Amino acid sequence: MMSHPEYEIVVGLEVHAQLLTNSKLFCGDSIAFGAAPNTNVSPVTLAHPGTLPVMNHRAIELAVRIGLACNCTIEQHNYFARKNYFYPDLPKGYQISQHTTPICGGGEVRISVSGEEKTIRLNRIHLEEDAGKSIHDANPDFTAVDLNRAGTPLVEIVSEPDIRSSDEAFAYLTVLRQWVRYLEVCDGNMEEGSLRCDANISVRKKGDTRLGTKVEVKNLNSIRNVKRAIDAEAVRLTAMLENGETIIQQTRGFDVNSGTTYAIRDKEDADDYRYFADPDLTPFVLETAEIDRIREALPALPEARILHYTQALGLTEYDAGVLTEERNFAEYFESVTQHTTYYKSAANWMLGPVKSWLNEPGRQLANFPLAPAKLAALLECVEKGQLSFSIASSRLFEKLLDQPDAEPLELARSLNLLQDSDASSLEPVIDAVLAKFPDKVEAYRKGKKGLLALFVGEVMKQSRGKADPRVTNELLLEKLKS
Amino acid sequence: MFVYSSISHYQSQLTQGHTTCVEAVEHYLRQIAATRHLNAYVAVYEAEALARAKELDTLRKEGKTTGRLHGVVIGVKDVISHEGHPLTAASGILQGFEAIYSATAIKKLLDEEAIIIGSLNCDEFAMGSTNEHTVYGPVLNADDESRVPGGSSGGSAVAVQAGLCMVSLGSDTGGSVRQPADFCGIVGFKPGYGRISRYGLIAYASSFDQIGIFSTNIPDTALLLEIMAGPDVADSTASRQQPDAYSKELDTPKTPYRIAYFPEALDHPSLDPEIRDAIYKRLESLKNEGHHVQPVNFDLMDYIVPSYYVLTTAEASSNLSRYDGVRYGHRTEKPVTDLVDFYKKTRSEGFGKEVKRRIMLGTFVLSAGYYDAYFTRAQKVRKLLTTKIELIFNDFDFIILPTAPTTAFRRGEKTEDPIAMYLADIYTVMANLAGIPAISLPLFRHNNGMRFGLQAMASRQNELSLLRFSHELLTNREN
Numbered sequence: 001m002m003s004h005p006e007y008e009i010v011v012g013l014e015v016h017a018q019l020l021t022n023s024k025l026f027c028g029d030s031i032a033f034g035a036a037p038n039t040n041v042s043p044v045t046l047a048h049p050g051t052l053p054v055m056n057h058r059a060i061e062l063a064v065r066i067g068l069a070c071n072c073t074i075e076q077h078n079y080f081a082r083k084n085y086f087y088p089d090l091p092k093g094y095q096i097s098q099h100t101t102p103i104c105g106g107g108e109v110r111i112s113v114s115g116e117e118k119t120i121r122l123n124r125i126h127l128e129e130d131a132g133k134s135i136h137d138a139n140p141d142f143t144a145v146d147l148n149r150a151g152t153p154l155v156e157i158v159s160e161p162d163i164r165s166s167d168e169a170f171a172y173l174t175v176l177r178q179w180v181r182y183l184e185v186c187d188g189n190m191e192e193g194s195l196r197c198d199a200n201i202s203v204r205k206k207g208d209t210r211l212g213t214k215v216e217v218k219n220l221n222s223i224r225n226v227k228r229a230i231d232a233e234a235v236r237l238t239a240m241l242e243n244g245e246t247i248i249q250q251t252r253g254f255d256v257n258s259g260t261t262y263a264i265r266d267k268e269d270a271d272d273y274r275y276f277a278d279p280d281l282t283p284f285v286l287e288t289a290e291i292d293r294i295r296e297a298l299p300a301l302p303e304a305r306i307l308h309y310t311q312a313l314g315l316t317e318y319d320a321g322v323l324t325e326e327r328n329f330a331e332y333f334e335s336v337t338q339h340t341t342y343y344k345s346a347a348n349w350m351l352g353p354v355k356s357w358l359n360e361p362g363r364q365l366a367n368f369p370l371a372p373a374k375l376a377a378l379l380e381c382v383e384k385g386q387l388s389f390s391i392a393s394s395r396l397f398e399k400l401l402d403q404p405d406a407e408p409l410e411l412a413r414s415l416n417l418l419q420d421s422d423a424s425s426l427e428p429v430i431d432a433v434l435a436k437f438p439d440k441v442e443a444y445r446k447g448k449k450g451l452l453a454l455f456v457g458e459v460m461k462q463s464r465g466k467a468d469p470r471v472t473n474e475l476l477l478e479k480l481k482s
Numbered sequence: 483m484f485v486y487s488s489i490s491h492y493q494s495q496l497t498q499g500h501t502t503c504v505e506a507v508e509h510y511l512r513q514i515a516a517t518r519h520l521n522a523y524v525a526v527y528e529a530e531a532l533a534r535a536k537e538l539d540t541l542r543k544e545g546k547t548t549g550r551l552h553g554v555v556i557g558v559k560d561v562i563s564h565e566g567h568p569l570t571a572a573s574g575i576l577q578g579f580e581a582i583y584s585a586t587a588i589k590k591l592l593d594e595e596a597i598i599i600g601s602l603n604c605d606e607f608a609m610g611s612t613n614e615h616t617v618y619g620p621v622l623n624a625d626d627e628s629r630v631p632g633g634s635s636g637g638s639a640v641a642v643q644a645g646l647c648m649v650s651l652g653s654d655t656g657g658s659v660r661q662p663a664d665f666c667g668i669v670g671f672k673p674g675y676g677r678i679s680r681y682g683l684i685a686y687a688s689s690f691d692q693i694g695i696f697s698t699n700i701p702d703t704a705l706l707l708e709i710m711a712g713p714d715v716a717d718s719t720a721s722r723q724q725p726d727a728y729s730k731e732l733d734t735p736k737t738p739y740r741i742a743y744f745p746e747a748l749d750h751p752s753l754d755p756e757i758r759d760a761i762y763k764r765l766e767s768l769k770n771e772g773h774h775v776q777p778v779n780f781d782l783m784d785y786i787v788p789s790y791y792v793l794t795t796a797e798a799s800s801n802l803s804r805y806d807g808v809r810y811g812h813r814t815e816k817p818v819t820d821l822v823d824f825y826k827k828t829r830s831e832g833f834g835k836e837v838k839r840r841i842m843l844g845t846f847v848l849s850a851g852y853y854d855a856y857f858t859r860a861q862k863v864r865k866l867l868t869t870k871i872e873l874i875f876n877d878f879d880f881i882i883l884p885t886a887p888t889t890a891f892r893r894g895e896k897t898e899d900p901i902a903m904y905l906a907d908i909y910t911v912m913a914n915l916a917g918i919p920a921i922s923l924p925l926f927r928h929n930n931g932m933r934f935g936l937q938a939m940a941s942r943q944n945e946l947s948l949l950r951f952s953h954e955l956l957t958n959r960e961n
Contacts, residue, residue: 046809046810047804047809048563048581049563049569049571049576049804050563050581050585050680050682050684050685051682052680052718053718054717082800084799084800086803086806086822086825088806088808091808091809092804093800093804274800274848274850274853276797276857279689279797280685
């Protein structure tokens with residue numbers, strides 16, 4: 001929210017996503033998170049004399065995936081450039097990156113903020129290697145350097161300055177994170193640093209066509225912190241303009257505790273990176289056939305799935321949204337719908353019992369014992385009146401998880417959980433209930449039709465939930481009539 | 483007394499029991515000890531070489547030898563990584579550094595049972611044409627000790643020239659194998675770019691560097707090339723084309739060759755007239771032998787040295803950034819105020835003058851504001867030159883040039899005038915700019931007593947025909 005409504009905030013985001021490869025971008029070292037410091041470091045990572053980078057082709061495929069998903073133009077003739085600067089966690093003294101030919105150009109990400117659709121244009125997505133980690137607080141006298149991360153493959157996803165609020169930034173990053181996870185490009189884990197964000201922020205008077213001087217807030221490690229940093233900068237920059245101060249181009253950090261930003265350095269003393277094509281790497285050409293192969297293998301993204309769920313399966317927008325939050329959840333749901341046409345019921349089961357099961361700590365869908373076909377069989381029992389939903393979800397579901405190979409109907413029968421829709425066995429129960437409440441029967445007959453629910457409830461109670469509500473209803477109506 | 487003439491002769495002597503690997507190694511160790519003042523070696527692996535020789539002798543007697551370089555005693559320029567051995571690029575910044583892995587080329591040599599006897603002096607980081615820019619002190623030319631052996635692979639050239647090993651490895655970025663071979667009267671061969679993997683070769687200018695071979699004869703060169711050449715998963719710039727069986731295909735029926743020469747190069751004012759005459763004479767005799775020898779117009783002569791220095795120093799300025807004192811090598815012991823001060827002191831202390839000059843030059847030509855005027859233009863010249871050379875090779879098999887404009891310089895002659903030193907690379911940088919194979923063949927002797935060579939170049943991937951032609955030229959000399 002802008003404190004001065006005559007101003008608007010302009011934001012462009014640079015997102016670094018660590019690619020889900022097994023090894024580094026230019027050598028075979030593992031990129032697994034959490035290894036002891038400086039253990040995933042070959043001579044190449046350490047930049048020993050005479051070592052050379054060799055391209056990890058898996059990284060190219062992953063970059064193309066996210067590029068295609070964002071509707072980018074894929075660059076077929078790629079080369080890597082060296083970005084030269086000195087820093088202790090940069091072993092070669094240059095970072096191998098892409099400069100004039102990013103692997104993906106243009107593109108867009110569609111977001112929706114409080115029901116309003118908006119398109120955020122992308123400038124580019126390029127491949128680069130990560131630097132190592134400088135650890136300043138391990139030793140009071142030294143900075144420690146861990147080079148495990150050095151050489152880890154990243155894509156940098158650079159948006160145009162199309163974002164106009166912290167909510168839009170939040171929505172954009174949420175979509176992007178969801179997409180990289182869907183595409184298995186990146187695990188999206190911001191706490192472990194596999195997704196990081198730098199925000200370029202400026203403010204200007206509404207209607208102004210020129211961009212204000214920007215500040216860059218670096219290394220934001222959660223979507224929430226991106227939002228907080230933008231809000232903090234909006235207030236700070238607006239106040240500066242209101243006070244007649246000049247904004248200087250700066251790199252800033254974000255203090256998560258105070259929620260404020262602080263200056264790291266002014267851009268005036270920015271480095272000259274002396275980019276040039278890395279002569280150690282031959283240019284690589286992406287053949288059209290290769291791009292097509294990657295395109296064909298792309299999974300459907302949430303947007304397409306939501307459309308299918310609402311239009312073809314008749315689900316609500318909300319349910320469709322929740323079902324598609326995670327790709328494997330959506331895919332499980334879709335498998336269930338291969339075995340039943342009770343789509344709404346399938347959705348309810350996913351969003352109810354299955355989600356509750358997943359909410360227990362340490363549980364993942366990959367470990368969910370029940371096959372989609374069994375879940376479909378279970379919900380069909382309910383839909384066909386063989387089983388009440390409450391019994392199915394509270395008792396049979398659990399039993400079934402213990403015996404995932406059992407047939408739901410068989411199991412229900414052996415556990416004596418099947419619904420009673422036999423009038424001859426229900427009648428005595430109903431008679432007993434009506435006998436128990438003669439005054440209520442009287443009141444009903446005098447017009448308090450609402451009391452029907454009470455009788456139904458009582459019959460259910462007496463039958464310990466097994467009475468078929470439909471049959472019970474019919475029998476009750478019959479008896480109360482007389 | 484051990485006498486060496488060629489690998490095949492040595493190996494038949496071994497098989498016939500006339501000599502042993504131990505005898506060979508002992509011979510070279512004695513020679514090295516006796517010529518310490520030449521300063522060719524910076525490290526000699528005495529015990530290791532003897533132990534390996536003994537092992538190989540035993541294996542051979544048991545009939546268990548398979549190596550094509552069985553017992554061949556090799557010296558290696560101090561820019562090629564050899565696991566467990568010092569690797570310093572003749573620089574202060576790498577003092578005390580030991581390689582933790584072996585270059586692909588070294589692995590291939592060792593797999594063929596070669597014996598690496600030591601590492602050889604050179605200009606620091608292979609930058610220089612005199613072998614005077616080295617932390618170990620200058621190398622002397624064994625033919626005339628008042629003269630330099632050339633550079634940067636001066637130690638490698640002298641090791642073969644003075645009989646301190648059988649063959650040696652150098653590296654050639656702009657002539658660093660061919661020019662010292664020329665100055666020392668031996669064969670110096672630079673394969674085409676990418677023919678031998680660069681993995682483990684300390685980078686000077688990555689798009690120019692190539693491991694090269696010093697020898698006394700072409701069959702030795704061909705065998706070493708055959709063994710070291712080939713694709714390498716660790717070097718994506720290595721040629722993917724499988725190499726030829728160079729050593730087995732040297733002797734072919736004579737056919738008339740199509741030979742080009744550049745009058746602009748031979749009539750260049752910097753060329754010693756005696757060298758010019760010798761080359762013209764040789765061209766004449768080639769014509770008389772039935773080859774097609776023709777002048778070709780070449781108007782890029784004055785652009786190639788400047789372009790070469792712009793591009794190589796640019797790459798070098800980046801390649802040498804890793805020597806920062808953080809992970810290995812020299813680190814300043816002086817108190818420092820901050821990180822930048824740490825880098826400045828470490829690198830100022832560690833690098834020599836010529837290396838610093840080239841790092842600064844390279845940094846300058848890549849800087850914003852100068853980039854297009856220097857780096858981009860030099861790239862254009864490189865492109866033009868490459869196209870021009872390709873066109874020439876459409877019509878010709880070989881280009882013949884001098885290797886250097888003069889015979890070996892006097893010591894100190896070029897040290898104070900870097901531009902003069904750079905300009906002396908005029909005939910050699912062409913092959914590196916175009917990535918083609920080139921060789922210097924010791925065919926001539928100057929009135930001043932020094933030997934000098936003729937340079938022949940072939941098109942990319944045509945090492946085999948170049949070696950055949952060279953073999954013919956050298957054999958004719960001997961007749």
